Amino acid sequence: MPEExxxxxxxxxxxxxxxxxxxxEGLMPPLSDAEIRRMHELMxxxxxxxxxxxxxxxxxxxxxxxxxxxxxxxxxxxxxxLHPADWVFPSFREMGVHLTLGYPIHLLFQYWAGDGRGLxxxxxxxIFPICVSVGTHIPHAVGxxxxxxxxxxxxxxxCFFGDGATSKGDFHEGFNLAGVFRLPVVFICQNNQWAISVxxxxxxxxxxxxxxxxxxxFEGVQVDGNDVFAVHRAAREALDxxxxxxxxxxIECLTYRMADHTTADDAARxxxxxxxxxxxxxxxxxxxxxxxxxxxxxxxxxxRETKEAATKAVDEGVRTMEASPPPAPEELFDHTGATLTxxxxxxxxxx
Amino acid sequence: xxQLTMVQAINLALRQEMERxxxxxxxxxxxxxxxxxxxxxxxLLERFGAERLIDTPLAESAIVGAAIGMAAxxxxxxxxxxxxxxxxxAVDQLFAHAARLRSRSRGRYTCPLVVRTPxxxxxxxxxxxxESTEAFFCHMPGxxxxxxxxxxxxxxxxxxxxxxxxxxxxxxxxxxxxMMREEVPEDDYTLPLGQARVVREGTAVTVIAWGGMxxxxxxxxxxxxxxxxxxxxxxxxxxxxxxxxxxKTGRAVIVHEAAKTGGxxxxxxxxxxxxxxxxxxxxxxxxxxxxxxxPLPKMEEHYLPGVEQITRTIDExxxx
Ligand SMILES: Cc1ncc(C[n+]2csc(CCOP(=O)(O)OP(=O)(O)O)c2C)c(N)n1
Ligand SMILES: [Mg+2]
Numbered sequence: 001m002p003e004e005x006x007x008x009x010x011x012x013x014x015x016x017x018x019x020x021x022x023x024x025e026g027l028m029p030p031l032s033d034a035e036i037r038r039m040h041e042l043m044x045x046x047x048x049x050x051x052x053x054x055x056x057x058x059x060x061x062x063x064x065x066x067x068x069x070x071x072x073x074x075x076x077x078x079x080x081x082l083h084p085a086d087w088v089f090p091s092f093r094e095m096g097v098h099l100t101l102g103y104p105i106h107l108l109f110q111y112w113a114g115d116g117r118g119l120x121x122x123x124x125x126x127i128f129p130i131c132v133s134v135g136t137h138i139p140h141a142v143g144x145x146x147x148x149x150x151x152x153x154x155x156x157x158x159c160f161f162g163d164g165a166t167s168k169g170d171f172h173e174g175f176n177l178a179g180v181f182r183l184p185v186v187f188i189c190q191n192n193q194w195a196i197s198v199x200x201x202x203x204x205x206x207x208x209x210x211x212x213x214x215x216x217x218f219e220g221v222q223v224d225g226n227d228v229f230a231v232h233r234a235a236r237e238a239l240d241x242x243x244x245x246x247x248x249x250x251i252e253c254l255t256y257r258m259a260d261h262t263t264a265d266d267a268a269r270x271x272x273x274x275x276x277x278x279x280x281x282x283x284x285x286x287x288x289x290x291x292x293x294x295x296x297x298x299x300x301x302x303x304r305e306t307k308e309a310a311t312k313a314v315d316e317g318v319r320t321m322e323a324s325p326p327p328a329p330e331e332l333f334d335h336t337g338a339t340l341t342x343x344x345x346x347x348x349x350x351x
Numbered sequence: 352x353x354q355l356t357m358v359q360a361i362n363l364a365l366r367q368e369m370e371r372x373x374x375x376x377x378x379x380x381x382x383x384x385x386x387x388x389x390x391x392x393x394x395l396l397e398r399f400g401a402e403r404l405i406d407t408p409l410a411e412s413a414i415v416g417a418a419i420g421m422a423a424x425x426x427x428x429x430x431x432x433x434x435x436x437x438x439x440x441a442v443d444q445l446f447a448h449a450a451r452l453r454s455r456s457r458g459r460y461t462c463p464l465v466v467r468t469p470x471x472x473x474x475x476x477x478x479x480x481x482e483s484t485e486a487f488f489c490h491m492p493g494x495x496x497x498x499x500x501x502x503x504x505x506x507x508x509x510x511x512x513x514x515x516x517x518x519x520x521x522x523x524x525x526x527x528x529x530m531m532r533e534e535v536p537e538d539d540y541t542l543p544l545g546q547a548r549v550v551r552e553g554t555a556v557t558v559i560a561w562g563g564m565x566x567x568x569x570x571x572x573x574x575x576x577x578x579x580x581x582x583x584x585x586x587x588x589x590x591x592x593x594x595x596x597x598x599k600t601g602r603a604v605i606v607h608e609a610a611k612t613g614g615x616x617x618x619x620x621x622x623x624x625x626x627x628x629x630x631x632x633x634x635x636x637x638x639x640x641x642x643x644x645x646p647l648p649k650m651e652e653h654y655l656p657g658v659e660q661i662t663r664t665i666d667e668x669x670x671x
Contacts, residue, residue, distance in 0.1 A: 087424070120457035128423070129456045133447045139416025140448070146417060147424035150376065150402055169440075173413035180408055335458040336492055338516040341545065341587035344492075 009214045011207070013254075014234055015224035019282055021290025029233040033297055039080060039228055040292060041306050043072040043285050046096035048310035049105065052318065053095075053112060057263045061322070063114040066093045070226070070258030071190055073284030075160075076100050077231030078188050078253070081239050082158060087148070088127045089141040089159040091134070093190065097160060101125060105317025106324070115327065134195075135165030138174035138187070145183035145248075156242035157185045158235075164195025166209050172216075175250070179216035182247035186238040187213075189250070191225065192257035197270035213250035225253030226284040256282070354532040360502035361391050361467075361523065364509040365429065367539065369399050372427060375513060378405035379414055379431030388433055389469060389528055415441035415466060419448050422464040427513060435470035435522065436479030442487070449518040450493030464518045465509070470498075471563045472608055472655050473526040475648040481525070482645060483562075483609040488520050489586040489618065495519045495544055496585040500565040502533040504583060507542035515544060524563035531566070547589035549596070553577040556602040556665055559593060559619060561585065564606045564656065571661035575669075585615055593619060594627045601632040602668045608655050611639035633671025638664045 016027045031039075050069055056062040068075065075096025082088065082101065090097055098108055103125060111118030111130065119129045131137035141159035148155050165171055166189060178185050189209055193200045206212065213220030223230040231253055238249035256279040260267045267276075292298035333340060333348045340348065355363065369375045377392055383406035386393030396404040407414050411432055418428040432438045438445075445466070452462040472481035488496050497512055497519055499505035505523065512519040542548075550569065555576040560568040565581050572579055578596045582588055597603050603623055605616035616637040623635050638656045646654050 089420075116455065117457055119455055120459050123459075128460065129452075133443070136416070136443060136447060139413045139444065140420035140423065142413065143417030143420025143422075143428075144424045145420075146405075147421040147426045150426065151424075170412055170416060170443075173408075173410035174416065176408050176410060177413050177417055335454045335456075337453065338461070342590065343587060 009211065011211045011220065011222060013222040013224070014230045015227050016229040016233065017227045017287055017291055019287055021287055021294055023229060023291055027233065028229060029236060031229075031232075033295070036292065036295070037297060039076060039232070040285070040288055041309070042076045042080070042100050043096070043228065043288065044306050045310040045313060046072045046076060046099050047285060048307070048314050049095060049099060049108070052314045053109070054263065056109070056318065062109065062112050064262050064264045065112050066262045067259035068093055068095050070279065070284070071192060071255050072096050073228035073288070074190050074225040074231050074253035074255045077228040078158070078235040078251070081232055081235035083155070083239070085153070085155045086126070086239065087141070087144050087155065087157045089137045089144070089157065090127065090130055091137065091161045091165065092130050092132050093162065094160045098127065101127060103127060105313060106320035109317055109321040110324065113321065117327065135161055135168035135170045137161070138165070138170045139177070141185055141187075142174045142177045142183060145178065145185040146181060148184060154243055155184070156239045157183075158188060158239065159185065160188050160190065162195060163189060163191040163193060163200055163203055163209060164198065165189070166212060167203050175213065175216040178248040179218050184242035184245070185248045186235065186242050187248065187250045188235065189252045191252050191254050194257050194261070194267075194271065196261045196265065199271070208252060210250060210252040218248045218250065220250040220252065222252045222254055225255030226282050226287065228284060228288055255284075352534045352536055355502045355535040356529045356532055357499070357502045357505045357523070358389060358391050358528045360506040360533075360535045361509055362393060362395070363535065363537075364506045364513075365392065365395060366398065368510060368513045369395065369403060374425065374427040375429065376403045376405065376421065376426055377429045377431065378407050378418060380407060380409055380433050382406060382431050387431065389525070391523075392431070411437055411440040412444055415444040415449065418464050418466070419444060419452065419462055422462045423452060423460045427463050429465045429467060429513060432466060432468040434480045434482070435468045435484065436482040438466070438468055441466075445488070445494060445518070445520070446491050450491045453517065454493060461516055462518045463516050465512045465521050466518070467509075467521045467523060469525040469528070470522040471524045471526055472645060472651050473563060475651070476525075478647060481651065483607075485522055485585055486609060486613055486615040489615055493518065494586070496522065497544060498522045498524065498562040498583065498585060500524065500562055500581050500583070501527060501531060502535050504542060504548070504581070506535050507540050508544070508583060510539070511541035511544050514541065519544070522562065526563045527566065542583065545584045545587045545589060547583055547592040548581045549578065549592065550581050551577065551579040553579075554600055556604060556668060557593070557596040557600045558604045558606065558661075558665065560606040562608075564608050567656065567658050568606050568661060571658045571665065575665055577665065588619065590622050590626070593623065597623055597627045598630045601630055602671070603631070603635045604638060604661070604664050604668055605635065606638040606656055606661055608640055610642045611637060612642045614639050633668045636664050636668050
């Protein structure tokens with residue numbers, strides 16, 4: 001009996017916009033000039049927010065903070081493909097997603113300043129609270145997708161996580177469930193190639209992360225994560241597919257963590273500066289600006305106005321955050337359960 | 352009214368809640384076509400269909416994790432973990448998420464979830480099929496831990512657990528599944544979570560138990576003038592009922608089948624010491640399993656507290 005080949009697979013990589021700012025017109029998603037400018041403005045807002053967060057942290061006005069520098073395209077490009085009714089399950093390094101969806105800036109700062117009230121998502125958004133325990137929110141997204149389908153809601157669920165999360169059991173259990181039930185969920189990995197000090201090669205022996213989806217019976221695709229058009233196109237297609245009953249998709253955005261893991265980390269201890277410099281040339285905002293210049297969408301004046309608007313919004317966020325009074329001690333007992341237990345009620349009264 | 356086993360009573364509670372509320376869905380391993388390995392969900396697939404009786408892949412963390420996502424979305428999932436010894440893979444989901452979703456989202460998202468699992472010893476089953484590690488779960492604020500002790504309490508408590516707005520771990524004493532029948536009303540009734548039941552009144556000693564141990568306690572106390580308290584909910588536990596009884600009797604014996612060290616008996620004993628010590632005539636004593644791994648069937652009766660051990664301990668405290 002001869003051996004047979006039972007399965008073969010291919011992994012696609014999508015890139016549209018190169019480092020010089022040239023776009024493959026055949027692959028460009030349909031975007032108006034105004035939408036392209038909106039993408040750029042949001043990426044600038046994300047970077048401005050990030051820069052300010054680092055400054056605030058150094059000044060002792062924010063706690064430990066995980067920078068998003070270099071990942072703006074992967075976050076803004078994907079979040080712009082979401083519909084208002086879609087559900088989003090973020091990890092902790094997707095502030096670009098929050099900002100794109102309109103999560104109030106002062107709440108983001110409030111959370112990173114160590115005030116839990118910043119994690120209360122406003123009623124008009126369906127964003128789950130930031131997940132600190134790596135990858136453990138993946139099954140939640142899958143469950144929400146099961147519920148959405150049971151309810152016949154025409155929505156997609158979108159779950160964000162890093163490359164480190166792909167080693168967790170919950171990634172595999174969640175992907176498996178999503179595949180078995182063909183659920184309306186899109187998984188987006190921000191593969192920034194580092195999980196604190198552990199490089200991608202120590203996270204997996206596979207050639208790509210995207211191919212992990214194949215084992216669970218659905219499509220995985222890698223995109224150039226610093227190419228906002230490629231990210232957007234892949235996310236849009238995957239979300240449309242999810243909403244129309246086509247099942248799950250895994251999108252691996254290959255990008256790079258330009259900064260330290262967090263403000264409490266020193267990446268110089270474990271990675272060469274040359275690697276960072278190589279990626280600096282692939283900056284997602286620079287690339288989009290080159291494209292916009294070619295298109296006549298960029299001018300000194302536009303750039304200045306964009307930066308000013310972002311700075312103003314961030315300033316306003318800081319002001320609001322710092323103007324809000326600190327939580328009262330009794331608030332410790334708020335939201336532990338629908339009602340306090342007798343012991344909690346007694347503890348709440350204790351001095 | 353029908354005489355039902357605990358398996359039948361739980362099945363009835365699930366069936367009635369699913370009839371009443373289309374948000375209630377059941378998920379777990381073998382819960383659908385097979386009706387569960389103990390047949391607790393028998394017939395529900397036929398009645399409610401595969402969208403509401405969901406046979407999942409073998410993945411405990413994803414069962415509980417997905418149920419959390421469903422609950423947050425607005426459903427009322429009842430997840431089954433096939434045996435308590437396999438819940439450990441889902442502890443991360445229970446502790447890091449279910450217990451704190453309401454708190455960390457500052458009330459925006461809630462987790463009305465029930466995780467049911469057979470627990471406890473005395474059924475001559477393989478390794479990890481007889482665990483009784485309820486105390487771990489009582490240390491996590493945000494999760495209620497409920498243990499019925501018979502068919503009647505099982506139906507009333509499970510109905511209350513499904514309607515509860517927060518996560519509930521519902522531990523079903525496997526040994527009792529078919530051991531006894533009780534009158535179980537067809538009618539809708541609930542037993543309030545957090546409320547113990549005084550099963551028998553007496554004045555000389557208070558004996559506190561839950562789940563599978565209650566049946567042994569009731570055999571042991573026959574010759575004594577004992578108050579017997581069936582805790583029913585471990586977290587939050589009904590300290591008021593316990594303290595009222597201890598104030599009356601001046602003596603307390605706590606019986607549980609879990610290992611002694613760090614068992615839930617310690618919490619009860621500490622509460623009595625804090626709030627009732629001046630009423631005590633003697634030490635608070637615990638009847639518990641030794642601090643060893645739950646053994647395989649040949650040794651299980653050496654491990655589980657027996658009637659004789661309970662009476663010996665009652666005798667001991669009555670000497671004071
Ligand atoms: C389950 C878990 N283990 C460990 C940690 C500590 N930790 C925080 S972030 C991180 C690395 C995460 O890497 P990745 O998933 O690639 O995300 P990134 O930080 O690169 O965005 C670790 C180990 C954690 N938060 N959760
Ligand atoms: Mg990473």
